Amino acid sequence: MSNIEQKMHPFDAATKLTEESGIYQGHTSEHYANMLGPFGGITAATLLKAVIDHPECQGEPISLTINYAAAISDGAFNIKANPTRTNRATQHWYIELYQNEKIFVTGTAVFANRRETWTATEAHFPNVPNAEKIPSIPTIDDLPAWVKSYDIKIIEGAPLAFTHPDKDEIDNSVTTQWIQDEPKRQIDFLSLTSMCDAFFPRIYVRRNQLVPIGTVSLTIYFHTDAKTLKENDDKHLLGQARANQFQNGFFDQTGEMWTENGKLIATTSQFVYYRK
Amino acid sequence: MSNIEQKMHPFDAATKLTEESGIYQGHTSEHYANMLGPFGGITAATLLKAVIDHPECQGEPISLTINYAAAISDGAFNIKANPTRTNRATQHWYIELYQNEKIFVTGTAVFANRRETWTATEAHFPNVPNAEKIPSIPTIDDLPAWVKSYDIKIIEGAPLAFTHPDKDEIDNSVTTQWIQDEPKRQIDFLSLTSMCDAFFPRIYVRRNQLVPIGTVSLTIYFHTDAKTLKENDDKHLLGQARANQFQNGFFDQTGEMWTENGKLIATTSQFVYYRK
Numbered sequence: 192m193s194n195i196e197q198k199m200h201p202f203d204a205a206t207k208l209t210e211e212s213g214i215y216q217g218h219t220s221e222h223y224a225n226m227l228g229p230f231g232g233i234t235a236a237t238l239l240k241a242v243i244d245h246p247e248c249q250g251e252p253i254s255l256t257i258n259y260a261a262a263i264s265d266g267a268f269n270i271k272a273n274p275t276r277t278n279r280a281t282q283h284w285y286i287e288l289y290q291n292e293k294i295f296v297t298g299t300a301v302f303a304n305r306r307e308t309w310t311a312t313e314a315h316f317p318n319v320p321n322a323e324k325i326p327s328i329p330t331i332d333d334l335p336a337w338v339k340s341y342d343i344k345i346i347e348g349a350p351l352a353f354t355h356p357d358k359d360e361i362d363n364s365v366t367t368q369w370i371q372d373e374p375k376r377q378i379d380f381l382s383l384t385s386m387c388d389a390f391f392p393r394i395y396v397r398r399n400q401l402v403p404i405g406t407v408s409l410t411i412y413f414h415t416d417a418k419t420l421k422e423n424d425d426k427h428l429l430g431q432a433r434a435n436q437f438q439n440g441f442f443d444q445t446g447e448m449w450t451e452n453g454k455l456i457a458t459t460s461q462f463v464y465y466r467k
Numbered sequence: 468m469s470n471i472e473q474k475m476h477p478f479d480a481a482t483k484l485t486e487e488s489g490i491y492q493g494h495t496s497e498h499y500a501n502m503l504g505p506f507g508g509i510t511a512a513t514l515l516k517a518v519i520d521h522p523e524c525q526g527e528p529i530s531l532t533i534n535y536a537a538a539i540s541d542g543a544f545n546i547k548a549n550p551t552r553t554n555r556a557t558q559h560w561y562i563e564l565y566q567n568e569k570i571f572v573t574g575t576a577v578f579a580n581r582r583e584t585w586t587a588t589e590a591h592f593p594n595v596p597n598a599e600k601i602p603s604i605p606t607i608d609d610l611p612a613w614v615k616s617y618d619i620k621i622i623e624g625a626p627l628a629f630t631h632p633d634k635d636e637i638d639n640s641v642t643t644q645w646i647q648d649e650p651k652r653q654i655d656f657l658s659l660t661s662m663c664d665a666f667f668p669r670i671y672v673r674r675n676q677l678v679p680i681g682t683v684s685l686t687i688y689f690h691t692d693a694k695t696l697k698e699n700d701d702k703h704l705l706g707q708a709r710a711n712q713f714q715n716g717f718f719d720q721t722g723e724m725w726t727e728n729g730k731l732i733a734t735t736s737q738f739v740y741y742r743k
Contacts, residue, residue, distance in 0.1 A: 253717060254684040254738045256532040258575050260552035260559040275563070275570045276536035281683060281740070283536040285561065285573055287551070294551045297561055297575055299534050301683050301738075305715045308743050311673065313639050314711040363589050397587065407557060407577050408530040410686045412738040414714045435590040435723060436731045438690045439581045441529060443734050445721060447711060455712045458719050460736050462530045462577075462688040464557070467584050 200376045201340060202385070205233050206240045208270065215241045215270040219263065223337045223385075228262040230337035231406050232388030236381040238286045238298045241272040243380070248274075249282045250302040251417060252380050256410045257298040264290060280304055305416055316453040319346050322369040322427040341389055344369040344427070350395035357399070364397040365433045366390055375425040380413065383420065386428060386448065387411050387459040393434035393444050394465050403466045407441070415456035423450045432459075440464060476652045477616060478661070481509050482516045484546065491517045491546040495539065499613045499661075504538040506613035507682050508664030512657040514562045514574045517548040519656070524550075525558045526578040527693055528656045532686045533574040540566060556580055581692055592729040595622050598645040598703040617665055620645040620703070626671035633675070640673040641709045642666055651701040656689065659696065662704060662724065663687050663735040669710035669720050670741050679742040683717070691732035699726040708735075716740060 199207070205220035223233035235257040242248055269289045276283045281303045288296035325344035348366030351358055370386050372378075392404045432446030441462055448457040475483070481496035499509035511533040518524055545565045552559045557579045564572035601620035624642030627634055646662050648654075668680045708722035717738055724733040 254534075256534075256575060256684065256686060258530075258532075258559055258577060260557075261554065275573050278537065281536075283534055283570075283573060294559075297551050297559060299532060299573055299575055299684075301534060303683075303716070303740075305717070308713075308716050308741065309674070310712075310714050311636075312712045312714075313673075313709065360587075397589075398585070407579075408532070408575075408686075408688075410532060410684075410736060412684075412717070412719045412736070414712050414717070414719070416715070433589065435734050436586075436588045436690050437584075438586050438588075438731075439692070440579070440584050441581070441688070441690070443688050443690070445734070445736070455714075458711050458721070458736070460686060460688070460721070460734070464579075465584065 200374065202372055202376055202382055206237045206381055208237070208240055208244055210244065215244065215272065216267060217270060218267050219265045221336060222340050224265070225335045225337055228264060230335070231259060231409065232385035233337065234263065234288070234296055235388060235409055236385040238270060238288060238296060239300060239384050240381055241270040241286055242284050242300050242302070245272050248302065249277065250304040252413050253301040253303045254410070254412050255298065255300045255384065256408065257296060258408045259296055259406050261295045263295050312455055314447055314455055316449055317367050317429065317431055319367060319429065322451070325369060340373055342371040342373045343389070348396050350391045351397065351399055352395040352401045355399065360398050363433070364393040365431070366396055367431045369427040370430055371425065371427040377425050378420050378423050378428065379417070380420065383448065383457055384411055386430065387446065387457055388461070390430060390432040390444065390446060392463060393432070393442055394437060397434065405464045406461050407464050409459070409461040411457055411459045413457055415454070419454060419456065426451045437465070476650065478648055478652055478658055482513045482657055484513070484516055484520055486520065491520065491548065492543060493546060494543050495541045497612060498616050500541070501611045501613055504540060506611070507535060507685060508661035509613065510539065510564070510572055511664060511685055512661040514546060514564060514572060515576060515660050516657055517546040517562055518560045518576050518578070521548050524578065525553065526580040528689050529577045529579045530686070530688050531574065531576045531660060532684065533572060534684045535572055535682050537571045539571050588731055590723055590731055592725055593643050593705065593707055595643060595705065598727070601645060616649055618647045618649045619665070624672050626667045627673065627675050628671040628677045631675065636674050639709070640669040641707070642672055643707045645703040646706055647701065647703040653701050654696050654699050654704065655693070656696065659724065659733055660687055662706065663722065663733055664737070666706060666708040666720065666722060668739060669708065669718055670713060673710065673713070681740045682737050683740050685737040687733055687735045689733055691730070695730060695732065702727045713741070
C-alpha cells in the first residue's frame with residue numbers, strides 16, 4: 192500500500208481505480224471484505240466509480256443496476272465501462288468487472304443532467320428517534336469486516352438469526368437503521384450506492400437461522416444531486432428495507448435512503464438467492 | 468405480414484424474432500404502439516424473448532433490467548443477446564437492441580433453475596373486488612394503441628390527467644388494477660414482463676396535466692415459475708403501483724403483480740424521466 196492510500200479514507204482506497212488503455216484496475220479491500228469475497232455494496236460503488244472516472248462521462252448518476260455473476264476473489268480486478276448511448280440529456284453505460292479474463296459482475300447505469308421541475312414526495316420519512324439516541328451495533332468478531340466499516344444503529348428489525356437465534360420466525364422483515372461511514376466521510380454517490388446494500392439480508396431478520404445467500408441483482412435510483420448530498424455532510428443516513436416474498440430460492444428487498452433531515456435521496460431494490 | 472403471423476396472437480407476433488448468425492431480427496407492431504415508438508413493455512418482453520430463444524439459454528427468468536436509451540422508430544430492429552456468465556445454478560445475460568447500427572435499448576437478465584425452499588410472503592394481496600365487478604377502461608381513440616391490447620380495470624388511481632383534468636393534484640399516485648391481454652392469452656414470462664410496464668405513468672395519476680415522460684430504466688423480479696403461470700391460464704392479474712418521489716425530472720414507480728388467487732408473481736420498479 193502506498194503512503195497516499197494509507198492517508199485515504201478506507202472507502203476511497205477500496206474504490207480507487209487506475210486506468211490504462213481504457214481498462215480500469217482496482218483491488219479488493221480488507222476493510223470491505225464479506226464472508227466470501229468483497230461486500231456487494233463496495234463492488235457496486237466501484238463499478239459506478241469506473242463510469243464517473245471515464246473521460247466521456249456526462250452528468251450525475253440517475254440509475255444503476257449491478258448483477259453479481261460470481262463471487263470475486265480477494266485481489267486485483269479489471270473494469271470496462273462503455274458508454275452505450277449519449278443523448279443531449281441522458282447517457283447510458285454498460286460496465287463489466289473481470290478477474291482472469293472472466294466476467295464476475297455486470298452493470299448498467301444511466302447518467303443525466305437534471306433540471307428543476309415540479310417536485311413531490313409521497314413516501315413518508317419514518318418516525319424514528321435521532322441517531323444519537325440509538326446504540327450502534329456491536330462490532331463483534333464474527334461479523335464480516337465490512338460491517339465494521341459502518342456505524343449502524345438498528346431501530347427495528349435487527350437480524351433475528353444473530354440476536355435471538357432461539358426465537359421463532361417473526362412475521363415481517365422490516366429493518367429501519369441509521370448508517371454512517373466508520374470513520375466518518377462526506378456522503379457522495381459512491382458511498383450512497385454502497386450504503387444501499389448495507390442492510391443485513393432480509394432472511395436473517397425474518398428467520399431464526401443463517402442460510403447461505405447471495406445478491407444476484409441490485410438496482411438503485413438516485414433521487415438527489417451532488418449539491419444535496421454535500422449538504423448532508425458526513426451525518427447518518429436513515430435506511431428502511433423490507434421483503435415482499437421469499438419463494439423457492441430467491442427473495443426481494445425494497446428500500447429507501449433518507450438524509451437526516453428527511454430528504455429521500457435514493458430508492459433501491461435487490462433480488463437475493465438463498466439456499467434452503 | 469405472413470399468414471402464420473395473422474393467425475398468431477398480436478402479442479406473439481409483436482415479440483416474434485428470427486435469427487441469423489446469432490443476431491435476432493424483430494419488427495415493431497402497430498398493436499403495441501405508444502405515443503412515440505413502441506410501448507416499453509413490449510420492448511422489454513422482446514429483449515427477454517431474445518434470451519429465451521437463444522440456444523445457450525438455461526433455466527427460467529429471475530430478474531430483468533431494461534434501459535431505454537432512445538425512442539425506437541417504427542420498423543425493423545436487431546437484438547444481440549450475450550451470455551456473460553453461466554454457472555451451475557444461474558446464468559447472466561447482456562442484451563442490446565439496435566436500429567441502424569446504433570444502440571436504442573440495453574438490458575441485463577439473470578436466469579436460474581429454481582429449487583423448493585422455505586417460502587413466505589410478506590406483502591398483502593390487496594383487498595379488491597373481483598375483476599368482473601370492475602368496468603374496463605374505455606378504449607377511446609386518443610389513447611395509444613397498446614392500451615387497446617389490454618383489458619384494464621382500474622380499482623383506484625385512474626389517471627387524473629385523463630379523468631379529472633379540472634381537479635387539483637391528489638396526494639398519492641397509488642394505482643390498483645386488473646389486467647389481461649386483449650384478446651385473451653395464456654400468461655407467460657413474456658406477457659408478465661410487458662404487463663409490469665402497463666401502469667399509466669404515476670405522474671398522470673398524481674397531477675392534473677399530461678407532461679412528456681419516458682421510462683429510462685425498468686427492473687422486474689420474477690417470483691414464480693412457468694408451471695404457476697400456466698395455472699393462472701388467461702385470467703386477469705392484479706397489479707398495484709405507487710411512486711415514492713417526483714424530483715427534478717425523474718420519478719420512481721414500485722409495483723407488485725399478483726395472480727387472481729393471490730400469488731405474488733412479480734415485483735417491479737422503474738425510474739421515469741419527466742419534463743416540467
